[in-house]
Amino acid sequence: MDRRLRHLALLRCFDAAARNQSYSIAAQELSITQAAVSQQIRSLEENLQVKLFVREGRVMRLTKQGITLSSSVAKAFGELSLGFDRIQVEPQEGVLTVTASPSFCSRWLVPRLWKLSALFPDVHVRALASAQYEDVRHSDIDVAIRQGEMQVDNVHQETLLLDPVFPICSPRVFQDEQLTSPEKINQCWLVEAIGAGRWGFSWKDWFKLAGVPLDSQCNNWMEVTTWEMGINAVLSGHGVFLTSGCMAKDLIESGALVKPFDIQIEPGLKFSLLYDQESPRIARIKVFTDWLKAELQV
Structure with a gap:
């Protein structure tokens, strides 16, 4: 298995920050502190050895590498959600x-x-x-x-x-x-x-x-x-x-x-x-x- 998949928890935090372009909004969505979001993003960047966000005023902008990763992560989480839907049969x-x-x-x-x-x-x-x-x-x-x-x-x-x-x-x-x-x-x-x-x-x-x-x-x-x-x-x-x-x-x-x-x-x-x-x-x-x-x- 790809060892980078150990970072799924960090990717969940990254996905929320990427969608909202804000650490504070991501923190509200995940029910954690803004400092925790910042720490998890920094940890992910260190593990992948790439810069994912740059700050522009109050907005966290995705870098080119961040945009690429965000697209893949969104698709992956979408497939997971679809898989959950398929095994949870509705009445x-x-x-x-x-x-x-x-x-x-x-x-x-x-x-x-x-x-x-x-x-x-x-x-x-x-x-x-x-x-x-x-x-x-x-x-x-x-x-x-x-x-x-x-x-x-x-x-x-x-x-x-x-x-x-x-x-x-x-x-x-x-x-x-x-x-x-x-x-x-x-x-x-x-x-x-x-x-x-x-x-x-x-x-x-x-x-x-x-x-x-x-x-x-x-x-x-x-x-x-x-x-x-x-x-x-x-x-x-x-x-x-x-x-x-x-x-x-x-x-x-x-x-x-x-x-x-x-x-x-x-x-x-x-x-x-x-x-x-x-x-x-x-x-x-x-x-x-x-x-x-x-x-x-x-």
């Missing part, structure tokens, strides 16, 4: 932080969280909408629900849902355009999510599946950045939108939107579930993920 009750794409969060997850609260009133979910993946191992995020499949190491990842993609429209558009056959969609205003073609969910893909030529001369197009924006567009009577089933299921069941044809792109949109199996909140995570999977089957 089932408490706060759970979940992140999902903006559309999935607002259209599917948040409207159903009351059901989880009814079953587990002591589990409180913080739902965060984000288009980017957040690290579930080194952040406050406990569970991530992401579109597609992520390339993440040392994290539990499973397919949560394979969701068919199909056209939807308002009842008024359905009646006015007399959408009795797939060919009739060629006369409609087509709404599409940006990037849908990369996933195989574009109107071109759907027309090909339906065996109908896409008449680009007749179509008017609108692109939107999220599934939710597309759904809002057709709710207002604006054309026909290709959507993932879970995004529009409740609106179709209520009659607010219509699924004019059974032709759908499958397996469709993929959602992945990610979490840290070694999380201290694993009991809470298990409650939420079990409920999530069951709710998606309803």
Whole structure:
């Protein structure tokens, strides 16, 4: 073992002084005297044979070597804290932080969280909408629900849902355009999510599946950045939108939107579930993920 690791107690004092740039504030934090802090820093400097601080007025400034050591010590103590967190398992009750794409969060997850609260009133979910993946191992995020499949190491990842993609429209558009056959969609205003073609969910893909030529001369197009924006567009009577089933299921069941044809792109949109199996909140995570999977089957 590196003999310099014998100075862990001195490093704790150094870390407090480096963060606060003050021996007196470090002393208050550690519940020791300022003289004791000064003595421990001096002892560490003598053992390492480097100068770690220089005084500038009332402020203790880190030297170049001190800055380097401070960064390493902060990381090391951070890893120790993480290790302590991992072995101190929290109870089932408490706060759970979940992140999902903006559309999935607002259209599917948040409207159903009351059901989880009814079953587990002591589990409180913080739902965060984000288009980017957040690290579930080194952040406050406990569970991530992401579109597609992520390339993440040392994290539990499973397919949560394979969701068919199909056209939807308002009842008024359905009646006015007399959408009795797939060919009739060629006369409609087509709404599409940006990037849908990369996933195989574009109107071109759907027309090909339906065996109908896409008449680009007749179509008017609108692109939107999220599934939710597309759904809002057709709710207002604006054309026909290709959507993932879970995004529009409740609106179709209520009659607010219509699924004019059974032709759908499958397996469709993929959602992945990610979490840290070694999380201290694993009991809470298990409650939420079990409920999530069951709710998606309803």
